[in-house]
Amino acid sequence: MPEKTAFLLSEFLKTNQVSTDTRKIKEGSIYFALKGENFNGNLFASEALSKGASFVVVDEDINADPQKTIKVQDALMALQQLASAYRKTLKAPIIAVTGSNGKTTTKELIFKVLSSKFKTFATQGNLNNHIGVPLTLLSIPQDTEKIVLELGANHLKEIELLAKISNPDYGLITNVGMDHLEGYGSFENVAIGHNELFIHILKFGKNVFYNKNDKQVTEMASRFALPISYPPEGLKIIENKFFIKLQTSSGKIINTKLPGAYNFDNVAVALTIGLYFGVKESDAIQAIEEYQSSNNRSQILKTAKNTLLLDAYNANPSSMELAIQNLSSMDAPNKVAILGDMFELGKYSDQEHLRMLQIASKENLKFIFACGIEFCKHRATFPQIYFYDSRDQLLSWLNHNELENCTVLLKGSRGMALEKLVEVL
Template sequence: MEISALYACFLECQGVTTDSRNCPAGSLFIALKGASFDGNRFAAQALAQGCRYAVVDNPEYAGTDSRILLVDDCLKTLQQLANYHRRKLGTRIIGITGTNGKTTTKELVSAVLKQKYNLLYTQGNLNNHIGVPLTLLRLTSEHELAVVEMGANHPGEIKALVHIAEPDYGIITNVGKAHLEGFGSFEGVIRTKGELYDYLRGKDDSVVFLHHENPYLNGIAQGLACIRYGQTPGLFVSGQLTGCSPFLAFDWTAAGETHSVQTHLIGSYNLDNALAAAAIGTYFGVSAAQVCQALADYVPQNNRSQLVDTGRNRLIVDAYNANPTSMMAALQNFRQLEAPHKVVILGDMKELGPGSVEEHRKVVGFLDECGFERVLLVGGEFAAATSRYEHFADVDAAIAALEAHRPEGCFILVKGSNSMKLSRIPEHL
């Protein structure tokens, strides 16, 4: 089926779904395949539940129903349809990627831009080869701007995503040691994130928002129109930390005027994310007062540097993701916070490849310097790295230990990769 013909069917629909358990009336169902499922099998069910059309790539399931549309490859069709739709609307798009902070930066940028614009932005972390197309297919003619987050764990993935989204503006929050198993090396991380810059370099009138103090990003930004932000005076937006006990407070300056913000963000490492949002908002004409209000009102969700008061303890819950860069940043920030009793609960950092144990040893070395009152480590990588601290094979064993010896009146950092399931710990504290 030609993409133009499919697009005509898409325009008759009320959105797109790839989940036969969630079929809003009048939507377009696209049958994707996974390791343990084949969406083709559910096409008829999706139609019965209210979808207007169903797209399949297996003739066996096409049948005689004219509402079932046969294509060569449903995933490629989803991506082509999203790109076709993006081109038809011509909405200005800001692409965001980076090792750490991209989701928080996306949320902050979106909070700021919503003050002035009808904005579409990535929901949650739908930032991969499926999530990006689904985000683009939510665009309507009413949207004035879009913020699209792009994630990757292998070379070439950002390149593929930017050719679907075709952003006009871009920001790489930072580059760090994450997904090294897929990227092969830190240099591989830089090259892959830099695929966003590579795309924008070849596009007329593109603009990059550049963290001025990041040497890796400066090193790959040649030939780009850059709007710079950071802590160096005199940039388009510059800022300085004014407090972090535990919530981030900072001053930021643009066009010679300085403004103060008290946020609900935990961690001095969020200063750069907030400055990025201030820079992008200022560039797009959002007033300084609106920028400040949006940043002050934003409250993080989904286990991303959340402050939780359980009644018995105060927790910083950062259990959505972890890599050497974000782990060290979280520990450095926690070390600086003033509290009489500090406890650290860390889970393994995943997808680090052959150097994983060494990276975990570096974290342990820093823990040795910090002198926290109690340290609990969860997972096999930390077990291979040290025997000096309490260690547990999995989160259930850690929970049992915490229930046997309950912390009281402590400030507790909980951080690890999502697959370690440390997000289950707070309810037991």
């Protein structure tokens, strides 16, 4: 262990506090001066000390107390090295979750199930990148019994780095879809990127969980001696209205608060992992039934006028296709799709936005609204679809043209912020 990392670890263990933001600093925190496109944390190091930081870790010369200043080559790398060192002090097994779609819902379901028996810690919100994962690791209490980490990436070698930092014992790839194609460059590279998790665990971890109905992920898991498969034998969907209802092989019913058959795999792996770690089936089922998605992910909202399927946290072609198909299959009145642009598709953007419109136009939907510059490129091809250059343009139209007694899907990338349409629906 590098000398500076060892020193930082010894100091960190005194308070268990780090900070990258002087606005939220706590007494005794170690402040890391991170840099971004529009900020330079080195400029705030003196302020961090004045607000009670025990030390500041900087990668530029600054005018501050030299006794409390630790100069390194790269402050972000120093944060990652500290997180990796602290991870080695944790006795709890780490289960890492990555994949194209469903990472957060899967992580939350696993957390709920394991929490029914163990003191469990999971990634908060979306802290799943090269900064978020180290900060997550450094916030885990020493007495934690199980850890569920979400790993996200938008280019090759990123999962490899996150796995090196967190060194997970177990891994799970939810699926391989068409996400972050701009960064990855191709669908094949998306698969290679996700597989970096399994490669790391094969060398340094214990085992992986894999979806036996997914040929690509099954192939990735085939290098392990005894990988753990899901869904459990006999688990099936017995009802798919607004929420899916499942039945286990023993006949027990699982009444979820999750919409869409696409959530079946998320429930299945949470149940599988719970049983693997010794959670009683009845406790696991209760935990799954209690779970309710939030933060604009797979949410069903009933307003005074409509029923909304709010899935607007993010979107890629794989998840949007599933969302459209799920809406179409629902036994519900007046089905409406509101689709927002999908970001980070690079050279695939034109063809994938066109493909989504082709899919939606063939489904049994009362109205289709498409908003965003990318969708609007195909306006002339689909006269039956309502196109809007922006979300605000659609918002204005909805203010003057009420939708009532409809089941409305809202699906788009984070930057489209389609949840802002909820107020008029």
